[in-house]
Amino acid sequence: MTTVTSRQFNQDVSAAKRAAAHGPVVITDRSEPAFVLLTFEEYRRLTQGGMDDLLNRLRMSEDVDVEFTPARIDTKVPEF
Structure with a gap:
């Protein structure tokens, strides 16, 4: 994944478009990710x-055993 600043994007849009042909391009604003440039085909x-398709992809249609061991967290309140 390529990352460019807003300034770099504004100065060379063509380079960002070429990079997007190979994968998403993250455009940052004040060092924080703000936008993603994708090819239309990838979009x-x-x-x-839509959302129904996403839910269907996440739904487990078969009865599958999944091992899950949650991480232990420290719930003690520090003393001052």
Whole structure:
């Protein structure tokens, strides 16, 4: 994944478009991710089917055993 600043993006949009042909381009604003540039084909692939499709992809249609051991967290309140 390529990252460019807003300034770099504004100065060379063509370079950002070329980079997006190989994967998402993150555009930062004040050092924080603000936007992502994708090819239209990648955008379509990600949004194809909408929310229902996403839920269907996350739903486990078979009875699958998944081992899960949650991490222990310290719930003690520090004394001052």
